[in-house]
Amino acid sequence: MTLLKINNLKVYYYTRRGIVKAVDNVSLAMNKGEMVGLVGESGSGKSTLGLSIIRVLPPQAKIISGSVIFNGTDLLKLSEREMRKIRGKEISMVFQDPLTSLDPLQKIGDQIVETILEHEPNISKQEAYNMAKKALQEVGIPPDRIGNYPHQLSGGQRQRVMIALAMVLKPKLIIADEPTTALDVIVQDRIMELLSALKKEYGMSILFITHDLALAAERSDKIAVMYAGHLYEYGSSTDVVNKPLHPYTEGLIESIPDVFMRKEIKEIPGQPPDLTKPPSGCRFHPRCPYRMPKCSREEPPILQVNGRLVKCWLYS
Amino acid sequence: MNIVNAILEKLKTMGLLRNSNALFKAGIIIVAGIIILSALAPLLTPYSPIVGTGDELAPPSLKHPMGTNNLGYDMFSRVLYGARTVLTVVVSATLLSMAIGVPLGLISGYYGGKVDRAISIVMDSMYAFPSLILALAIAAVLGASLINAIIAIAVVYVPTYFRMVRGQTLSIKSLLYVEAARALGASDSRIITRYVFPNLLPTVLVVFSMNIADAILTEAGLSFLGFSVPPPTPDWGADLRVGHSFMLAGYWWLVAFPGLMIMLLATGFALIGEGLSDILNPRREAVG
Amino acid sequence: MVLLSVSNLKKYFPLQKSFIERVISRRKQYVKAVDGISFIIREGEVFSLVGESGCGKTTTGRLIVRLETPDSGKIVFDGKDITFAKEKELRPLRRKMQIIFQDPYxxxxxxxxxxxAIAEPLIIHGIADKREAREKALEMLVNVGLTPPELFYKAYPHQLSGGQRQRVVIARAMILKPKFIVADEPVSMIDVSLRASILKLLMKFKKDFNLTMLFITHDLAVARLISDVVAVMYLGKIVEIAPVDELVENPLHPYTKALLSSVPTIVPQMKREKIILKGDVPNPINPPSGCRLHPRCPLAIERCSKEEPKLKYVGNNHYVACHLL
Structure with missing residues (x-):
């Protein structure tokens, strides 16, 4: 069952250097209870895509066109007031740096209680407090920590608090934007474990935004690969990793070393493009080893190949 | 200085000087204008600034655009030639204090320790004096002359450079590229001249033009009190002193024109400083 | 031949305390960043120090190139004891050892x-005059793949991308043809698709100059790719040293096992038993007694909290500091 359907979304940034086409005509569908790994490098538009769903973009960004259908309603058509009801209750977000997203002057338990009361005015304070306690317990924070301030916790624990905050109202979708990038590998593993557990336990969908293809592949059901504002490949994690269709995905897999495999790495030549002047046609064509004359002239369509979506002329 | 800043603020809030480039340009136009006028003084006015025209206390007219003073000197000539005096004193003084304050700040900030503490104490105690009073004291001791005015003003502004340069040096010193230079085997003097100094140069330039603005007022104060160039050398501050005793009698032009010039030139340099500081430290625009 | 030997190296950083704290307690507190580590690096070898943030790996690198002075221990580089060498004595040695930092900008x-910037080392060490230095810098720009070199020569750092800047830093470090280089997380701030090219560049120089390298990283995958030998650090101590393949295929220390079972991989079927450590990394100000891992280790026995395990040789050039072996 489809929970989220993004159609032809365009999000541009209006900067002094010009218009940055951060997300350009991206469509993506997500099912209920699914974890989708949205993979891309910095500047690929993956975070912008995530922020557009709950409409918390920076002021210089503008949603140009497209729709974001969540549970049957187009979020882009909602008023700011209606949107506020959805944020935190239906869709919540976990960011990379929990320290900047948590209020440093408020006890962690109180922050969770506040979020609950904001969305559920009928719940009593005591009930909310119990819910907060339970949520913290579920994410692995000992109950005696409920009166702690954020600075009394370690980085991993703060991220757990962020996750408790995000899941306490049992939203249908959690958007996790590089939730583990600032953390060490052992802590990262446990945070990912926690997100997977939430998905299983409550059937939440998780959009997991990351630059780490291996991490995404390990934990997500599906992987979406973005490059320079376009979505180039979308399919099941195992398929994408074992038999990448798009040359960029292939290049990415070949360029990353793996601890359990002695292998040669191959670099992707060139640099990611400047999105104020993106390359014509397929935006990957200047770096693509398989490029054809057509690639620089025409933007490839999104094709369905073996149950996967791929945006590449090689498959037409 | 406060007046100048207040005017700048006012102009900014009025939206007349929206961006830094406009500030900078306005400053350059004012300063360049005054420099050109004073350089062309002999072509612009037939009168010498230190020879009486025989026409005393004449109001502004076509013949004497700014009138004449009690000794019959043409005020327009005095204002134009006076700019030369003011600029010479102020620019040399500021350059001199920069030449002393910058190296001291570099040494103090880079090496730290006892040297730093000793220099800092001296500089801080100098900084504690109001600038005009310190300049007056020095000028009074040295006597009134062009050179002494330069020295008096220079001493006053050394601590400004010192404090700014020392602070910047401390922060630049801890940056990774300085450490990288050390790892390459660079000597202290090379690190100071090639890595630290070029990176604080923009701030020095800003402080330089701001200081000139301030020094113009200090110089005016000095000569108003008779501690700068001796008469009859044309000088705005000195003319103010002469003029103020005639002001109540209605001879407003003796005070108005030199006073206006002091304001204008100080504002010009302050504008350049403000503009430079915005141009050299642009707030980077984040692109997501 | 051994190029670098480090024995019992220690560096404690005094803790900055507020005025009131100083009044209340006289006792100085220290962060035990590096607490008695020993290892050797052979000529032509890539030796990786792997560990989580705060384990002391970066401090170790900085101690070795003597940007920091050790508290005690011994560093012998190329037959010379440089542990407490003065800056003046170090300057000529800096020709032979270089460091690449994490943040190229x-x-x-x-x-x-x-x-x-690239010509700078030649001038600092009086190896070339301005014109020669320029020629060599241009050559080096080509070598690190920044072409056309004339264009890059005149550019400023802010005009380059992160990957290009790291190439510049590498070129600057390599222009003296050093014997030894410390690379401190050289790719962790670089975009994923450009990391491979930087790593390959380092490997190329390693081969061309028979370079010896201390590679500091938190990323075991990168360590697997680039190193010959890996040492795993935890809270200021080395817990395991082994040739890289041996370490990955036969990890012996519980901490190494925990690390390896947490690393993301695209071949998950290769993952071994999962070792779950309890809690978080403790504060390095008052590290646990005995084996520093014992409060978190699922296999800890009584001895672990009392006695500090020493690095023991277990065959195959493999050393482990654990009482269970």
Missing amino acids: ASLNPRMTIGD
Whole structure:
């Protein structure tokens, strides 16, 4: 069952250097209870895509066109007031740096209680407090920590608090934007474990935004690969990793070393493009080893190949 | 200085000087204008600034655009030639204090320790004096002359450079590229001249033009009190002193024109400083 | 032949305390960043120090190139004891050892052109005059793949991308043809698709110059790719040293096992038993007694909390500090 359907979304940034086409005509569908790994490098538009769903973009960004259908309603058509009801209750977000997203002057338990009361005015304070306690317990924070301030916790624990905050109202979708990038590998593993557990336990969908293809592949059901504002490949994690269709995905897999495999790495030549002047046609064509004359002239369509979506002329 | 800043603020809030480039340009136009006028003084006015025209206390007219003073000197000539005096004193003084304050700040900030503490104490105690009073004291001791005015003003502004340069040096010193230079085997003097100094140069330039603005007022104060160039050398501050005793009698032009010039030139340099500081430290625009 | 030997190296950083704290307690507190580590690096070898943030790996690198002075221990580089050498004595040695930092932007002087930055070491060490240095810098720019070199020579750091800047930093470190280089997380701030090219560049120089390298990283995958030998650090101590394949295929220390079972991989079927450590890394100010891992280790026995395990040889050039072996 489809929970989220993004159609032809365009999000541009209006900067002094010009218009940055951060997300350009991206469509993506997500099912209920699914974890989708949205993979891309910095500047690929993956975070912008995530922020557009709950409409918390920076002021210089503008949603140009497209729709974001969540549970049957187009979020882009909602008023700011209606949107506020959805944020935190239906869709919540976990960011990379929990320290900047948590209020440093408020006890962690109180922050969770506040979020609950904001969305559920009928719940009593005591009930909310119990819910907060339970949520913290579920994410692995000992109950005696409920009166702690954020600075009394370690980085991993703060991220757990962020996750408790995000899941306490049992939203249908959690958007996790590089939730583990600032953390060490052992802590990262446990945070990912926690997100997977939430998905299983409550059937939440998780959009997991990351630059780490291996991490995404390990934990997500599906992987979406973005490059320079376009979505180039979308399919099941195992398929994408074992038999990448798009040359960029292939290049990415070949360029990353793996601890359990002695292998040669191959670099992707060139640099990611400047999105104020993106390359014509397929935006990957200047770096693509398989490029054809057509690639620089025409933007490839999104094709369905073996149950996967791929945006590449090689498959037409 | 406060007046100048207040005017700048006012102009900014009025939206007349929206961006830094406009500030900078306005400053350059004012300063360049005054420099050109004073350089062309002999072509612009037939009168010498230190020879009486025989026409005393004449109001502004076509013949004497700014009138004449009690000794019959043409005020327009005095204002134009006076700019030369003011600029010479102020620019040399500021350059001199920069030449002393910058190296001291570099040494103090880079090496730290006892040297730093000793220099800092001296500089801080100098900084504690109001600038005009310190300049007056020095000028009074040295006597009134062009050179002494330069020295008096220079001493006053050394601590400004010192404090700014020392602070910047401390922060630049801890940056990774300085450490990288050390790892390459660079000597202290090379690190100071090639890595630290070029990176604080923009701030020095800003402080330089701001200081000139301030020094113009200090110089005016000095000569108003008779501690700068001796008469009859044309000088705005000195003319103010002469003029103020005639002001109540209605001879407003003796005070108005030199006073206006002091304001204008100080504002010009302050504008350049403000503009430079915005141009050299642009707030980077984040692109997501 | 051994190029670098480090024995019982220690570095404690005094803790900054507020005025009131100083009044209340006289006792000085220290962060035990590096607490008695020993290892050797052979000529032509890539030796990786792997560990989580705060384990002391970066401090170790900085101690070795003597940007920091050790509290005690011994560093012998190329037959010379440099443990407490003065800055003046170090300067000529710096020709032979270089360091590449994690953040390429911060390690370049923003007001120096790329070309001047690369030529700088030649001039500092009086190896070449201005014209020769320029020629060599241009050559080096080509070598690190920044072409056309004339164009890059005149550019400033802010005009380059992160990957290009790291190439500049590498070029600057390599222009003296050093024997030894410390690379401190050289790719962790670089975009994923450009990391491979930087790693390959380092490997190319390693081969061309028979370079010896201390590679500091938190990323075991990168360590697997680039190193010959890996040492795993935890809270200021080395817990395991082994040739890289041996370490990955036969990890013996519980901490190494925990690390390896947490690393993301695209071949998950290769993952071994999962070792779950309890809690978080403790504070390095008062590290646990005995084996520093014992409060978190699922296999800890009584002895672990009392006695500090020493690095033991277990065959195959493999050393482990654990009482269970």
